[in-house]
Amino acid sequence: MRICPNCGNNVDDGVAFCKNCGCNIMNMGAAPQQPMYQPYQDPYDHTNEFSAQDVSDNKIFAMLPYLLGTIGIIISLLAINKSEYIAFHIRQSLKMTIVSILLSILTVVSAITIIGPLVCLICTAILSVIRIICFFRVCAGKSMEPPIVCKLGFLR
Ligand SMILES: [Zn+2]
Numbered sequence: 587m588r589i590c591p592n593c594g595n596n597v598d599d600g601v602a603f604c605k606n607c608g609c610n611i612m613n614m615g616a617a618p619q620q621p622m623y624q625p626y627q628d629p630y631d632h633t634n635e636f637s638a639q640d641v642s643d644n645k646i647f648a649m650l651p652y653l654l655g656t657i658g659i660i661i662s663l664l665a666i667n668k669s670e671y672i673a674f675h676i677r678q679s680l681k682m683t684i685v686s687i688l689l690s691i692l693t694v695v696s697a698i699t700i701i702g703p704l705v706c707l708i709c710t711a712i713l714s715v716i717r718i719i720c721f722f723r724v725c726a727g728k729s730m731e732p733p734i735v736c737k738l739g740f741l742r
Pocket residue numbers: 590591592593594595604605606607608609
């Protein structure tokens with residue numbers, strides 16, 4: 587026994603047309619089409635935007651900016667050769683470098699208070715952890731914007 591996909595009437599096996607509505611069951615298939623499953627997409631995850639070739643060729647230059655900071659950015663800039671993948675990771679590392687420069691300035695400016703430099707120090711430590719996270723994400727083949735820093739919303 588099958589169920590007509592058009593009207594829901596029970597249809598005997600081996601019968602091509604539904605007795606109730608005349609619908610051709612053989613052509614319509616057993617189950618109605620399910621809507622495509624949409625996996626959750628992280629707006630900060632850009633992994634799928636880069637070709638596998640680009641990633642495998644340039645992985646080391648995606649890692650360097652996170653590992654070596656400014657020096658790594660300069661080395662990768664020299665190696666960039668139109669690679670969208672390298673450019674993306676240079677931008678992400680640059681974001682963190684800008685934040686750390688701002689933190690250094692803030693440390694000096696807030697030096698008259700006790701709490702200011704302390705807060706800056708904690709932020710700098712968090713930033714270092716974010717850098718390590720980013721590095722391991724590149725190792726894992728992922729291209730994601732750095733956590734927390736991406737929320738600041740500059741340099742996509
Ligand atoms: Zn029917």
